[in-house]
Amino acid sequence: HKHLLEAADLDLDDATLVLDTAAQIESALAGREVKKLPTLRGRTVVNLFFEDSTRTRISFELAAKRLSADVINFSAKGSSVSKGESLKDTALTLEAMGADGIVVRHSASGAPHRLATWVAGSVVNAGDGTHEHPTQALLDAFTIRKRLGRLEGVRVVITGDVLHSRVARSNVRLLHTLGAEVTLVAPPTLLPVGIGSWPVTVSYDLDAVLPTADVVMMLRVQAERMNASFFPSAREYSRRYGLDADRMARLADDAIVMHPGPMVRGMEIAADVADSARSTIVEQVGNGVSVRMAVLYLLLGGNA
Ligand code: CP
Numbered sequence: 001h002k003h004l005l006e007a008a009d010l011d012l013d014d015a016t017l018v019l020d021t022a023a024q025i026e027s028a029l030a031g032r033e034v035k036k037l038p039t040l041r042g043r044t045v046v047n048l049f050f051e052d053s054t055r056t057r058i059s060f061e062l063a064a065k066r067l068s069a070d071v072i073n074f075s076a077k078g079s080s081v082s083k084g085e086s087l088k089d090t091a092l093t094l095e096a097m098g099a100d101g102i103v104v105r106h107s108a109s110g111a112p113h114r115l116a117t118w119v120a121g122s123v124v125n126a127g128d129g130t131h132e133h134p135t136q137a138l139l140d141a142f143t144i145r146k147r148l149g150r151l152e153g154v155r156v157v158i159t160g161d162v163l164h165s166r167v168a169r170s171n172v173r174l175l176h177t178l179g180a181e182v183t184l185v186a187p188p189t190l191l192p193v194g195i196g197s198w199p200v201t202v203s204y205d206l207d208a209v210l211p212t213a214d215v216v217m218m219l220r221v222q223a224e225r226m227n228a229s230f231f232p233s234a235r236e237y238s239r240r241y242g243l244d245a246d247r248m249a250r251l252a253d254d255a256i257v258m259h260p261g262p263m264v265r266g267m268e269i270a271a272d273v274a275d276s277a278r279s280t281i282v283e284q285v286g287n288g289v290s291v292r293m294a295v296l297y298l299l300l301g302g303n304a
Contacts, residue, residue, distance in 0.1 A: 001014065001298070001299065002116075002122050002299065003112075003116045003122055003123045003124070003299070004122075004123075004124045004125060004134055004135070004295055004299065005112050005113055005116060005123065005125045005132070005134070006125065006131070006132040006134055006170065006173070007132060007134045007137050007169075007170040007171075007173035007174040007177070008173050009134070010134070010174065010177060011177065012177055012178065012179075015138070015141070015174060015177055015178055016178075017298065018138055018291065018294050018295060018298060019138070019141060019142050019145060019291075019294075021294035021297060021298060022138075022142055022287070022290040022291045022293065022294035023142075023146075023290075025037070025290050025293050025294055025297070026290045029066070035066055036065075036066050036067075036068060037066065037067055037068065037293075038068050039067045039068065039297055039301045040064065040067040040068055040069035040296065040297070040300055040301045041068040041069070042070075043069045043070070043100045043101070043300055043301065044069060044070045044071075044072065044097075044098050044099050044100050044101075045060070045064040045069045045070070045071050045072070045099070045100065045101045045102075045103060045296065045300070046071075046072045046074055046094045046099040046101070046102050046103070047060050047061060047064075047071065047072070047073045047074060047103045047126075048074045048090070048091070048094065048102050048103065048104045048105070049073075049074065049075050049076065049104075049105045049126070050076040050081070050087070050104075050105060050106045050107060050111075051076075051105045051106060051107050051127065053105055053126070053127070054261075054262065055260075055261055055262075055285055055288060056105065056126045056127060056133075056135070056136070056288070057073065057105070057126070059285070059288040059289045059292050060103045060124075060126060060135075060292050060296075061073060062289050063289050063290075063292035063293040063295075063296055064101075064296055066289070066293055067293055067296055067297060067301065069100075069101075069296070069300070072094070072097075072099070074090075074094065087106070087111060087114070087115065088114075088115075088118050091115050091118055091119050092118065092119070095119045095120065095121060099119075099121055100121045100122065100300055101121055101122045101123075101124065101296065101299060101300050102115065102119060102121060102122070102123050102124070103124045103126045104123060104124070104125065104126055104128075105126040105127045105128070106127075106128050106129070107128075107129055108128065108129050109128050109129030109130055109131035109166075110128060110129070110131060111128050111129070112124075112125040112128050122299045122300055124295060124296075124299065127166055128166065129166065130163070130164045130165065130166055130169075130225065131166050131169065132166050132169050132170045132173075133166040133167050133169075133170050133260075134170045134174070135288070135291060135292055135295055136166075136167050136170060136171075136260050136288075137167070137170035137171045137173070137174040137175070138174065138291045138294075138295065139284060139287045139288040139291040139292075140167075140171055140174075140217070140258060140260070140284065141171075141174055141175065141178055142287050142290070142291050143258065143280050143283055143284050143287050144156070144180075144214075144215055144256070144258075146283075146287070147256050147280060147283075148214060148215070148254070148256070151175070151178040151179060151180050152178070152179035152180070153179060153180070153181065154175075154180040154181070154214045154215060155180070155181050155183070155212055155213050155214045155215070156171075156175055156180050156181065156182050156183070156213070156214065156215040156216075156217060157182075157183045157184075157185055157206075157209050157210065157213040157215065157216045157217065158171060158172070158182060158183070158184050158185070158217045158219065159184075159185040159186065159206055159216065159217070159218055159219065159241055159243070159268070160185075160186060160190070160218055160219030160220065160221060160241060160268050161186065161190045161219050161220065161221045161222050162184050162186045162190060162191050162192065162195075162219065163186070163189075163190045163191060163192050164190075164222040164225040164226065165219050165222070167219065167260045168184070168219060171217065172184075172198055172199065172200055176199040176200075181201075182199070182200045182201070183200065183201045183202070183203055183209050183213075184198075184200050184201070184202050184203070185202075185203050185204065185205070185206045185209060185241065186204075186241065187204070187237070187240070187241065188204065190221075206240070206241055206243075206247065207247065207250060210247060210250040210251055211250050211251070211252065213251060213252070213255055214252070214254075214255055214256070215255065215256050215258060216243065216251065216255065216256075216257055216258070217258040217259065217260075218243050218257070218258070218259045218263070218268045218269045219259075219260070219268065220259075220262065220263060220264055220267070220268055221237060221264070221267060221268060234267055237267065237268075238266070238267055238268070241268065242266075242267065242268055242269065242270065243257065243268065243269050243270065243273050244270040244272075244273060245270060245272050245273060245276075248273050248276065248278065251278070255278065256278055256279075256280050257269075257273060257274075257276065257278045257279045257280065257281075258279075258280050258281065258284060259274070259279075259281045259284075260284070261281060261284070261285065263281070
């Protein structure tokens with residue numbers, strides 16, 4: 001593979017290779033004082049971010065640095081994008097300076113696919129509009145496998161603003177590829193048209209599905225992607241779809257609580273749930289570095 005644009009780019013063998021490579025990288029670096037591998041020495045990775053990010057941008061930067069690549073961080077804010085420069089010209093400019101890999105986040109769904117037709121290097125989708133965020137799904141799968149020991153047959157409940165969630169789309173696709181069973185729970189207004197063709201079960205009753213879940217993954221309500229009339233009342237949303245301690249008590253003893261971040265404490269997830277022993281939220285972030293190292297290694301330095 002040359003690019004990672006969406007979860008559907010990965011079949012079961014590909015996805016398993018990424019997860020296994022991330023695990024190998026983790027064990028190779030465990031206990032080492034200098035957490036660095038020489039694999040991508042002399043290669044250049046550009047983080048091209050047209051939308052805000054904390055976790056994804058920093059973990060891609062760390063991942064590339066730990067593989068000894070040179071890293072350039074580009075934010076649209078403060079660049080010549082403000083003077084009207086297009087995505088294509090921005091990308092060609094970066095490529096002319098020697099970028100081997102471009103990690104791109106953009107508010108337009110499909111932007112990474114367009115980019116991949118313009119540049120010679122590898123393109124990794126770091127989140128495009130409401131479309132996909134494949135490395136998030138990989139790090140989520142890695143976290144589930146690490147915590148529960150398997151993915152095949154694992155029952156995953158994804159709850160919240162599925163309509164605007166690229167994380168949900170990538171997770172549904174990848175978890176299906178990996179043999180997990182996904183149930184989506186959301187108010188009808190926050191489910192996409194066409195959900196009938198997704199490989200999922202749909203429910204509107206979180207309390208009813210929690211007792212059968214191995215994993216519950218909470219999603220943020222993306223107010224910035226909706227107009228005010230669409231935005232549900234926070235109190236009503238929380239009451240029906242938020243995960244608080246009472247609801248969490250419905251989960252099986254070994255079930256885990258996930259959230260891709262950024263979370264809104266008190267809205268989709270209560271603070272005591274986010275900070276509980278069941279929560280893998282901080283662990284997910286750490287796993288993100290290993291998984292992104294695996295992706296960069298396989299695309300830019302490996303033999304995949
Ligand atoms: N989960 C995630 O993509 O977070 P950021 O938007 O902070 O990168």
